[in-house]
Amino acid sequence: MSRPARAVAAAALLVTLAACGAGGDGDGDGTAAEPSAARPSEAASQSAPAKSSEAASAQAELIGTWESEGGDLRLALRADDTFTEDLNGKQAAYQGTYKATDDGFTPSADDGARAAGTLVDEDPHPHVELSGYTLHPR
Known part of the structure; x- marks a missing residue:
């Protein structure tokens, strides 16, 4: 797999994982399955601007x-x-x-x-x- 393809795949995986984690543990109560799963510094890195830059890098190969x-x-x-x-x-x-x-x-x-x-x-x-x-x- 080429370097750009790996970058696109990694960005897509990160966006998918971030989206999966946004809704909690899936039981509808909005709580996380494991409270220690994301430290504050990790949560900050998964903010909307980071997702936008990841989406932009995933899109770059298509442009x-x-x-x-x-x-x-x-x-x-x-x-x-x-x-x-x-x-x-x-x-x-x-x-x-x-x-x-x-x-x-x-x-x-x-x-x-x-x-x-x-x-x-x-x-x-x-x-x-x-x-x-x-x-x-x-």
């Missing part, structure tokens, strides 16, 4: 332009969480926002269309799978 082999689909993912998709020669066929997920991203177009994209981090050729297309970095 850029991805294109299918035949050029039928071109996807531009930007750092401001917006995307533009050119499809079958139509520029900006879809545009909207996207959210980085543990294994890829979820684009939501302005017209309400949604999809699930998967980042496949295979050395030396990472790619994105989206709507039946395989997209490579451009």
Whole structure:
């Protein structure tokens, strides 16, 4: 696994673990299963700004332009969480926002269309799978 892929995986794991710990021990009373599980310094490091920077690092590998082999689909993912998709020669066929997920991203177009994209981090050729297309970095 490449160094960026390990960083994305580690960031995703930290975000997931932080989210799991936020609700307590799962019995609905909001108490932690083990009071000594998180020291104050650890709790401070799991604050919202830290999650935002982790999400940003997880997103970093997605940012850029991805294109299918035949050029039928071109996807531009930007750092401001917006995307533009050119499809079958139509520029900006879809545009909207996207959210980085543990294994890829979820684009939501302005017209309400949604999809699930998967980042496949295979050395030396990472790619994105989206709507039946395989997209490579451009």
